[in-house]
Amino acid sequence: MKYIKIRGNNYNEVMMKLKMEHGDEAIPISHKFVKEGGLFNSRLFAREVVELTAAVQERRFKSSLAGGKKKIDFTIGDSDKLRPDPSPAPMSEGIGRPAVYAAPASAVGEGRTKAAGFAPAGRHSSLDPAGSGAARAGHEPVPPAPATATIEPSRPESGDGSGRFEKELEEIKRAIYKIGGSRTADAEPASHEEINIRPFRQILKNNDFDDDQCNTIIGKMKNSISREDLKDKYKIEKSLKDLLKSKIVTAGPIKAGNKKKIVIFIGPTGVGKTTTMAKLGAINSLREGHSVCFVTIDNYRIAATEQLKKYAEIMNIPVHAVNNQKEFKDTIAAEKADIIMVDTSGRSHRNDLKISEIKNFVDAMEHDCEKILCVSANTKKSDLNDVFMAFDAVNINSVIITKVDETSYIGNVVDIAEKYNKPISYVTNGQEVPNDIIIADADKIVDMMIGNG
Ligand SMILES: Nc1nc2c(ncn2[C@@H]2O[C@H](COP(=O)(O)OP(=O)(O)O)[C@@H](O)[C@H]2O)c(=O)[nH]1
Ligand SMILES: [Mg+2]
Incomplete structure (x- = not known):
């Protein structure tokens, strides 16, 4: 095993990165909130990110490691911090603005959730279909399990040992999902459409449209495109742009005429x-x-x-x-x-x-x-x-x-x-x-x- 650190906007995001990059065998060990990106290495305008420490399998399995199984005390503490982010889930890195805009420094507690939907992305929108949906899908509720578990992370070489490894892995998942899923267990899972629309709703909010206006605009957008198109973020964006465009009247430049x-x-x-x-x-x-x-x-x-x-x-x-x-x-x-x-x-x-x-x-x-x-x-x-x-x-x-x-x-x-x-x-x-x-x-x-x- 080796230990790695992964940073992301929220816990869901780092977990997803971990799974995508290192597969299901990767074992999350601990996480903490750290500040990064401050001006001149200070905390000024620094944004808060989650840093996950995880144990992952070496690419080439070394038999010497398998022999010396070490026990890792896998304690999940601070369930508050581990909760999945309630804000718009980590959308594609593109839709949105640097967190400094989305989450004023003055609102750190709540800002943490806001920042999540607004990964630093510069001013350009890029619609990455593997967005929050994937993150949420990874956190389906599962039956409860103890929040603390002791595991043996190394993959055994022998055939009958692998069964035990799978079981341990399952337990880890349960422990994580218990925390990650407990909040969402009763809630309706967000539909694909809602997940696609969420970042746009946030953009409208950032544009100072109040909730009623956001609902009206989103409602019109939904009516203007087919159910199928709601699965496509580009089509949503296009429809939204058309709607916003209809709000804008331009006057044209100053023109000199015959008269003064x-x-x-x-x-x-x-x-x-x-x-x-x-x-x-x-x-x-x-x-x-x-x-x-x-x-x-x-x-x-x-x-x-x-x-x-x-x-x-x-x-x-x-x-x-x-x-x-x-x-x-x-x-x-x-x-x-x-x-x-x-x-x-x-x-x-x-x-x-x-x-x-x-x-x-x-x-x-x-x-x-x-x-x-x-x-x-x-x-x-x-x-x-x-x-x-x-x-x-x-x-x-x-x-x-x-x-x-x-x-x-x-x-x-x-x-x-x-x-x-x-x-x-x-x-x-x-x-x-x-x-x-x-x-x-x-x-x-x-x-x-x-x-x-
Ligand atoms: N960043 C930025 N500053 C501007 C812009 N237009 C004007 N300013 C600055 O705003 C300040 C006030 O501008 P001024 O023309 O004196 O404002 P007035 O009092 O409305 O006449 C000056 O420092 C300008 O350089 C702009 O488009 N962007
Ligand atoms: Mg003036």
Whole structure:
């Protein structure tokens, strides 16, 4: 025999790895929870994994070992820790995100279960059919047996000895299954379909859809494909993508027309309005060849005006800082640029007065103007709802989702944009001007939601 260590997201997973790699003869000896993957070798952002120590047969059986049978005290302790994970079983490594996203460090007890369904996989989804189903199948309930057993792990060479070995193995299995299966003994075994759907349900949850929404979406998905297709994760994913896509309306890029085009960027402080406007200013002037000018009514923060002036200087775009409605009106009337981009100060959505100020500027304008609400993807859904509600007073035309690079899922914004019936015009994915912006595209947004973005 030799001893090996196997790590995995949860106990089920390490047991499955053990069986797959070393067969039924492998004997689990002990397991513990260890941290791995911390930043700079610290525990910061480290995730908890299970480390199993097991005894396995050497590939080439050595007769000398068979002679000296050693007894291993196979004690299964800490049944709490040994329980199979109640969370979505270890799905294919692909569906999901690094555990740090799925299981906040603050919720370690419960987080342990969450992390299980979200093996580190990067941003790409890969649908491995040998997922949780296999793991669960290995834990069918069996009749109870003592939780502690003493075994002789070496395989006897003689024919009649093998019977005893089988028996011992059976006992080990019983001991493990008793613990693994006790919780699930009364429960209905999960169907293949449910096992396939589970990771997608988790993805929807991560996208901030509440339980009712998850049920509705999953229900629609189930209705849209055949029973047979529910066995196929790719078909489930495709159907889910189509459903999510139907929630997304895009607005298309800013287009210069015959008339003067005025675009006003609004939204809470720090979401990236000025940066986004600079990106779009650069794209429209330098790439598209339109004449662009910047106007800022962000006169509350000198630094903000300076920031815009810096961008304008580099791109050779004229910039006007206005202090009141009259100046604003006069500036708009006098400007001959194809596209006039207006930066507003970061009024808090909690401050109705400031939003009404923006509304006054907008209402005072004699030209048609496009009002774009910028919201950061890493905003809580309830806050997003407040932002949309407050800024809807300005009658927004479209939404720019900023900072998608700072979050893993953007379903929160998609859902609220749908609720307020607002199309999405752009998505920004970094601080770099002008590169980190893309025109909103439903397929790309869905990929970001599902995990392929
Ligand atoms: N990671 C990331 N940071 C961004 C993005 N857009 C803007 N920022 C940063 O967010 C901060 C606030 O941006 P700013 O344009 O001043 O926000 P404003 O107050 O809404 O005008 C700055 O540090 C920007 O560089 C983005 O798409 N991703
Ligand atoms: Mg600003």
